[in-house]
Amino acid sequence: MCGRSALVSCFLIIEGKWVLSPKHFKFPLPITLTMIHMGFSGVVAFFLVRVFKVVAPVKMTFQIYSTCVIPISAFFASSLWFGNTAYLHISVAFIQMLKALMPVATFLMAVTCGTDKLRCDVFLNMVLVSVGVAISSYGEINFNVIGTAYQVTGIFAEALRLVLTQVLLQKKGLTLNPVTSLYYIAPCSFLFLFVPWYVLEKPGMEISQIQFNFWIFFSNALCALALNFSIFLVIGRTGAVTIRVAGVLKDWILIALSTIIFPESTITGLNIIGYAIALCGVVMYNYLKVRDVRASNQLPTESIPERATKEWKLDKKSDLYSDSSNNGRNIASDAGITASDSFSVDEEAPLLQASRVPGLKST
Numbered sequence: 001m002c003g004r005s006a007l008v009s010c011f012l013i014i015e016g017k018w019v020l021s022p023k024h025f026k027f028p029l030p031i032t033l034t035m036i037h038m039g040f041s042g043v044v045a046f047f048l049v050r051v052f053k054v055v056a057p058v059k060m061t062f063q064i065y066s067t068c069v070i071p072i073s074a075f076f077a078s079s080l081w082f083g084n085t086a087y088l089h090i091s092v093a094f095i096q097m098l099k100a101l102m103p104v105a106t107f108l109m110a111v112t113c114g115t116d117k118l119r120c121d122v123f124l125n126m127v128l129v130s131v132g133v134a135i136s137s138y139g140e141i142n143f144n145v146i147g148t149a150y151q152v153t154g155i156f157a158e159a160l161r162l163v164l165t166q167v168l169l170q171k172k173g174l175t176l177n178p179v180t181s182l183y184y185i186a187p188c189s190f191l192f193l194f195v196p197w198y199v200l201e202k203p204g205m206e207i208s209q210i211q212f213n214f215w216i217f218f219s220n221a222l223c224a225l226a227l228n229f230s231i232f233l234v235i236g237r238t239g240a241v242t243i244r245v246a247g248v249l250k251d252w253i254l255i256a257l258s259t260i261i262f263p264e265s266t267i268t269g270l271n272i273i274g275y276a277i278a279l280c281g282v283v284m285y286n287y288l289k290v291r292d293v294r295a296s297n298q299l300p301t302e303s304i305p306e307r308a309t310k311e312w313k314l315d316k317k318s319d320l321y322s323d324s325s326n327n328g329r330n331i332a333s334d335a336g337i338t339a340s341d342s343f344s345v346d347e348e349a350p351l352l353q354a355s356r357v358p359g360l361k362s363t
Contacts, residue, residue: 139270
């Protein structure tokens with residue numbers, strides 16, 4: 001299952017680069033391509049939820065939608081916009097090397113927002129990752145400041161989205177599976193992308209001849225949708241360590257494939273050395289996260305008499321304060337949804353990264 005998910009992810013990135021590249025398919029409109037993905041995913045999710053009723057919709061209140069879904073969708077759209085635009089300026093291999101900064105960005109955003117604490121061991125890993133990416137960037141032959149800025153901005157936008165997902169959704173007890181995530185977030189992200197598309201890309205589409213192949217765009221959008229579902233199945237059937245190892249292997253596969261498919265993607269010795277250093281930091285970061293999760297899951301056990309006594313006291317307390325508890329229900333109970341006790345991410349499937357495997361970010 002991990003292998004299939006990695007293959008889908010590789011195919012999606014390679015095809016996306018080929019479509020956007022001015023040297024190949026010649027469709028240099030990243031916002032348009034992203035809107036196609038969001039529109040297709042939103043339509044499919046609508047049919048799965050409302051028509052075929054494969055998944056029951058969450059009871060979404062206006063307050064939750066306006067304070068949670070809209071901000072998360074805005075940063076999600078921004079991360080996709082900037083990330084896809086980077087493919088116009090830099091190679092797939094170098095983009096994958098820059099993505100090693102994802103744990104650094106997520107850690108910084110988490111510390112800033114107060115969802116994580118500044119720890120010496122994690123901080124040293126972040127320094128190691130940053131040094132490795134800096135070395136890799138220095139060794140990049142076709143280094144492009146604009147493309148690098150787009151990619152780094154997209155990484156930090158995605159990191160902020162992940163932290164907001166944890167703060168806004170999980171603390172309010174909202175749990176979304178991949179289908180319901182697409183159902184609520186994809187249409188909102190589509191609307192956010194419409195504004196920059198109308199200003200930046202629509203005028204160019206009117207004066208230039210843009211080729212459009214239905215099957216190419218359909219397959220690309222289908223891969224984006226399949227990636228979300230495949231990651232969900234992988235998370236459900238494997239462990240956190242397996243997912244993180246598969247992510248590292250996927251990055252190496254993408255780097256190797258990009259150099260074969262796109263001759264302009266040249267890898268130097270400094271690229272490899274820098275990326276290897278960065279990966280060492282990423283692996284150590286993932287190890288620390290998995291260790292923390294396992295430690296937090298090892299709850300102290302209680303004997304049956306102790307548990308029965310505690311439950312009896314809770315029942316008595318519930319009877320005495322039933323009126324006050326009914327008047328003080330939180331958003332989760334009002335919405336009829338339960339809180340998630342885990343957190344996982346994957347930068348290629350950002351819609352479902354908030355409620356699976358514990359740990360803030362994996363690359």
